[in-house]
Amino acid sequence: MFRKLACSMLLLTSAAAFAQALPSRPITLIVPNPPGGVVDTAARVVGQSLGQILKHTVVVDNRPGGSGNIAYQMVARSAPDGATLLVSYSAYHTANPALMPQLPWDPIKDFTPVALLVAATNVVAVHPSLPVNTLAELIAYLKKNPGKVNYASQGNGSLSHIGTELFKQQTGTDMVHVPYKGSGQAIADVLAGQVQVFITTPPSVMQHVQSGKLKALAIAGKSRHPMMPTIPTTAEAGLPDFMLEAWVALFAPAGTPPALVEQLSNGVKIALETPEAKKQAAAQGVEVRYLNPVALGGLLNKELGYWRTVIKKANITLD
Structure with missing residues (x-):
């Protein structure tokens, strides 16, 4: 009896400490794109559900401009307390480092992966x-x-x-x-x-x-698109190596406590499983696809190297 009581008290104490990790002020999702479109929609779908799940105010703040750099730099310089999060667009996060030698933020050092939100094949x-x-x-x-x-x-x-x-x-x-x-x-x-x-x-x-x-x-994906089921994949059409997906993910500033990152990531996972989130994503032609912080970090590292090679070979610049 004493052991069960002690375990129960430990769980309650841990849960209380975990809940206290949330910031006292509202959580702001910084979007590097204007209202409308896949990135903004992903932020609003997840933000609404996440607020209900965490029982915390979540707001969306659009900060477009500078090829995403305004938003990325803002989050990179924010306090690592979970109050300011980045809704990251893959093209900015993985391509800008190769396109801009004087980039004012680092894709790895300045951000902590939280969760993948959605993916959109091309x-x-x-x-x-x-x-x-x-x-x-x-x-x-x-x-x-x-x-x-x-x-x-x-x-x-x-x-x-x-x-x-x-x-x-x-x-x-x-x-x-x-x-x-x-x-x-x-x-x-x-x-x-x-x-x-x-x-x-x-x-x-x-x-x-x-x-x-x-x-x-x-x-250009592994499977046909549900809204265009008669269109073959590139593999079915004879070009199996051409895969092209965009993704939207949530990142926190570097140094955000692991317990807080885990809490936010778990909240996102639950939010993405709601029928409303799946419905709104499908309406936009994108796929809800959750990845935890470790898996998202692996995806980011892989794509940084891949797109750097493609950009260099094609001699792509922003001029």
Whole structure:
């Protein structure tokens, strides 16, 4: 009896200490993108549920600009008390270090991984004016017409830019890069046929593929997209090495206590399992995908090296 009572008291004491790890002020999720889009949506979906789970106020603060650097630097300089967290976009976290020699933050040293939130595979989409209906036909057409086809991106150094350069490297093809300031401007010109190819995440093109205004040739992921089930994966289409996923994850400032990181990560895991979170993610064409701090750290390390190599080989700069 005494042993059971002692164990119960220990559990209660540990739980109380664990709960006290939360900051006294609201938890602010810093988003490096403007409202709308995958990153902002992920922050708001998780933030709402996380606040209920932790019984703590959680707010979203959009700090776009500087290719994400404004938000990243802000969080890197914040107190490691769990009150300020970064909703990180993979293209910023893994590509900026290779694109910007004078980066004011370090992707590893300045941040502590908390949890992966969502992942979005990319779609190889083309304007119907291109006489192709499969990925193999696109590659063959590009080889016969080097430098005569334009491709869109959300801007120099964006994932759509780097990812399409990777596609060119793997297929031995040549296209002309036309950078835009975000998906909105890019998709407008792709729909108009001024730019013929756009490799991007589903939210930008999904409705246009479904309406027939664009043709999707392949999904650059391990499985087909649930909202576009007839579109083959790149592996099914004959290009198995071309995998391109964007992800959104939560990071805390370096030095955040491990117990607090664990509490936040567990809260995120529960939040992502709610039907509402899955519903909102699916509506955006992205997949809820939780990873714990250790696994997220491993993913980040792997992708930093991978994209550094791709960027260097393609000679990509922000000029």
